Amino acid sequence: PEPLHLDRIEPGYHARFADGRTVDVYGDADAMAAEVARTSGAAEAVRYRRMRGWLGEVFDAEFDRFMAANFDSPLDLVATRSARSDLLRLARLGGFGRLGPRIERFVHDDELARLFTFQALYAGVAPARALAVYAAIPYLDTCLGVWFPRGGMRAIAHSMAAALQSAGGKVEYGTEVTGIDVEGRRARGVRTRTGRLDCDALVVTADLGTLPELGLPVRRGLRASPSAVVALGTIPVEISAAWPAQAHHTIDFGAAWAQTFAEITARRGRGRLMSDPSLLITRPAATDPGQYIDRGSRRYEPLSVLAPCPNLDSAPLDWTALGPAYQREVLQVLEARGYRGIAEHFTVDRLDTPHSWHTQGMLAGTPFSAAHLFRQTGPFRTRNLIPGKDNVVLAGSGTTPGVGVPTVLLSGKLAAERITG
Numbered sequence: 001p002e003p004l005h006l007d008r009i010e011p012g013y014h015a016r017f018a019d020g021r022t023v024d025v026y027g028d029a030d031a032m033a034a035e036v037a038r039t040s041g042a043a044e045a046v047r048y049r050r051m052r053g054w055l056g057e058v059f060d061a062e063f064d065r066f067m068a069a070n071f072d073s074p075l076d077l078v079a080t081r082s083a084r085s086d087l088l089r090l091a092r093l094g095g096f097g098r099l100g101p102r103i104e105r106f107v108h109d110d111e112l113a114r115l116f117t118f119q120a121l122y123a124g125v126a127p128a129r130a131l132a133v134y135a136a137i138p139y140l141d142t143c144l145g146v147w148f149p150r151g152g153m154r155a156i157a158h159s160m161a162a163a164l165q166s167a168g169g170k171v172e173y174g175t176e177v178t179g180i181d182v183e184g185r186r187a188r189g190v191r192t193r194t195g196r197l198d199c200d201a202l203v204v205t206a207d208l209g210t211l212p213e214l215g216l217p218v219r220r221g222l223r224a225s226p227s228a229v230v231a232l233g234t235i236p237v238e239i240s241a242a243w244p245a246q247a248h249h250t251i252d253f254g255a256a257w258a259q260t261f262a263e264i265t266a267r268r269g270r271g272r273l274m275s276d277p278s279l280l281i282t283r284p285a286a287t288d289p290g291q292y293i294d295r296g297s298r299r300y301e302p303l304s305v306l307a308p309c310p311n312l313d314s315a316p317l318d319w320t321a322l323g324p325a326y327q328r329e330v331l332q333v334l335e336a337r338g339y340r341g342i343a344e345h346f347t348v349d350r351l352d353t354p355h356s357w358h359t360q361g362m363l364a365g366t367p368f369s370a371a372h373l374f375r376q377t378g379p380f381r382t383r384n385l386i387p388g389k390d391n392v393v394l395a396g397s398g399t400t401p402g403v404g405v406p407t408v409l410l411s412g413k414l415a416a417e418r419i420t421g
Contacts, residue, residue, distance in 0.1 A: 012146030014247035027145030051106030071379035100127035124225025124371025126261035210361030224364035271310025319355035
């Protein structure tokens with residue numbers, strides 16, 4: 001198979017705040033400390049280094065035992081002396097406190113603190129409520145760095161498929177699975193629209209919302225993460241070149257913070273759209289020039305705009321009607337924030353909304369699956385072993401360890417370990 005080329009993005013993020021301030025987020029410790037000193041002063045840079053050290057300690061304390069490991073019971077947390085030692089170490093680090101307040105004990109600049117706590121959204125909870133064990137997410141995000149596969153995100157799937165095929169496997173494209181044939185406690189094959197595929201073992205990567213259609217049980221009472229509206233398309237480079245931000249990833253924060261999380265993470269029926277949006281703008285050609293598209297005499301670049309929003313349980317909105325109108329509203333917000341021409345010249349080829357995710361079988365219309373509440377984390381998360389089935393294993397964001405590209409890849413490793421022993 002062709003090698004997968006990963007290019008590091010530095011800075012990983014460019015942050016813009018409502019007051020006009022900007023901060024670049026670097027994975028390199030010295031570069032980031034210099035940026036913090038530039039934007040927040042030398043004393044804050046010292047505090048940043050202390051915070052970074054703490055993030056690394058939390059990550060090291062939990063990775064092998066709590067992220068890269070299978071659980072059969074909550075008792076696994078204390079089953080051995082080393083397990084109890086790791087749990088105690090995590091507790092001493094403050095891992096069972098709250099992420100937002102913990103970060104604010106290190107850095108005093110409220111806006112800077114956002115850059116190390118907004119990742120709680122990936123876990124589906126507000127920073128003020130997220131367990132500090134989720135410090136592993138900002139550590140991955142802001143310390144280990146952000147990487148981009150040359151050729152686009154599709155290159156990862158192509159590389160994985162090529163590796164499977166080189167090992168003797170076969171990829172069936174465009175084949176819809178409609179059910180699982182079971183004899184006793186074992187799956188014997190999967191039914192498709194055109195036939196059947198036999199199996200000795202079965203790894204199911206479908207989202208939790210799809211499992212009932214396959215005859216597999218889903219735990220009741222799961223609380224889903226917030227969702228997102230994502231507009232994907234292209235824009236002429238002569239338009240985007242004049243924008244105030246030219247990074248691969250730009251987070252454009254609204255002035256609101258706690259209110260934003262309250263709106264998009266509210267309980268059933270209480271959610272609402274962000275009143276002061278914080279948005280993610282992604283421009284992959286900034287890292288990979290091969291992403292530029294030439295059409296006649298004009299050059300275009302790929303562009304996506306992501307707006308977090310409540311899931312369908314939190315806010316059962318009619319996205320088939322609301323989607324295009326909300327897209328226009330978001331683009332007008334960006335226009336007012338200095339992204340001149342985006343409302344007129346951004347050609348949106350695809351708009352994903354909670355309705356889109358729901359029709360794809362995703363829990364409550366969110367691509368981020370079950371929220372990482374305490375009762376849905378670690379040994380309390382949906383297990384990757386299906387009750388009553390000896391050879392059916394789950395992988396993906398709904399099972400352990402959870403949401404995010406690194407953790408989903410880990411879920412594949414853990415699923416393989418269940419099969420191979």
